Amino acid sequence: MEKLVATEKAIEVIELLKAKHGNLVFEQSSGCCDGTVPICFTKDGHYISSQLVLLGEIADVPYYIDKHQSEYLKHMQVLVDVMEGQGASFSLESAEGYAFLMKSKIMK
Known part of the structure; x- marks a missing residue:
């Protein structure tokens, strides 16, 4: 079982963002507001x-x-x-009408 996976739809949105913005990076911090929300940024300068x-x-x-x-x-x-739908973050997909989210399950 892989540690990190994504749905097909998430990968489609990532590919759309890569085509528009170039190199990307995800960050999931433990901040007070978006602690379980993956935020997508342009990699250059981040x-x-x-x-x-x-x-x-x-x-x-x-x-x-x-x-x-x-x-x-x-x-x-x-x-x-x-x-x-638009999430409440600075993530790139918000402008495209999407919001990334993270789910987890115990690995067997």
Whole structure:
């Protein structure tokens, strides 16, 4: 079982964003507002905090997560999905009418 996976629809949206914006990066911090929301940024010029660790890649896009969340999720699979509608974040997909979300389940 892979640690980090994405739905087909999430990958479609990622590919759309890559075509429009070039290199991308996901960041899932443990901030007060969007602690479980994957936020997609353009990679060029985006600072990756030392408090983040690389969880893996989705469609060749690096996915960083807060160290504390990484520890909490160490026995879980992380699934990135997307839904229609604008999320309350600065993530690139919001302008396209989508919102990424993260789900997790215990790995067997």
